[in-house]
Amino acid sequence: MTSPFSMSARQGGQPKLPTPPSGWPIGCYPTYEEAQRAVDYLAGDDFPVSDVTIVGVDLMLVERVMGKLSWGKVLVAGAVPGAWFGLLIGLLLGLFSQGEGLVYGPVVVGIAAGTAFGVVLAAANFGMNKGKRSFTSTSQLVAGRYDVLCLPRNAERGRDLLAKLALGQPPSTP
Structure with missing residues (x-):
């Protein structure tokens, strides 16, 4: 069943389930930035970029030690979010407590309790x-290379345009 707010894959929306990419390869780049630049180049030439997909190939998880x-x-890393959470709880309690205006007692107690709980849990x-x-x-997910795929109806034109990009020619339309 579909809703009026969802688009099916046939109407140009994204597929709901993970599916392999489709299309013909029109370019291959060592970095995502270069693949993105190629798609920008196609867009600058009024190419239907909705037919294009950038696919990361040879995926690897890179963990950089900080x-x-x-x-x-x-302890500091536990205290800071604990204090923020305590401030939030203290403000809510202060707003709904008996008395005129904002009562500062619940705020101070909330910050102190939140900080203490954050430190204890982190420790x-x-x-x-x-x-x-x-x-x-x-951690970061990176690819060994990035392929630019295009639906068959525009793949030949896309390949020709990306060949112009490789030669350093500007797009034909501004």
Whole structure:
């Protein structure tokens, strides 16, 4: 059953379930930035870019280590979100408590309690995992290369335009 607010894949919307990309390859690039530049070039020539898909091939998860964790960093990292959560709870309690205006007691108590709970939870988590993961990192999904695919009806024109891009020629229309 469809709703009036959803688009089926036949109407130009995205498929609802994960599906492999379709189309013919019209370009291959070592970086996402270059593939994006190629699609921008096609768009600059009034190419129907809705027929184009950028596909990352040879995916890898890259984890970049940012630094070593210490007790001080862990406790501060737990205290800050705890204090914010405590502030939110304190403000809500202060707004709905008996009295004139905003009552500051619940706000102060909320911040103090939130900070304490944040520190305790962060310390417990770090203490249980000590030695197993005592560093911070960020993860990123990257591809070994990026293929630009196009539906068959415009693939030949797209390939010709990207050949002009490789030669350094500007798009034919501004």
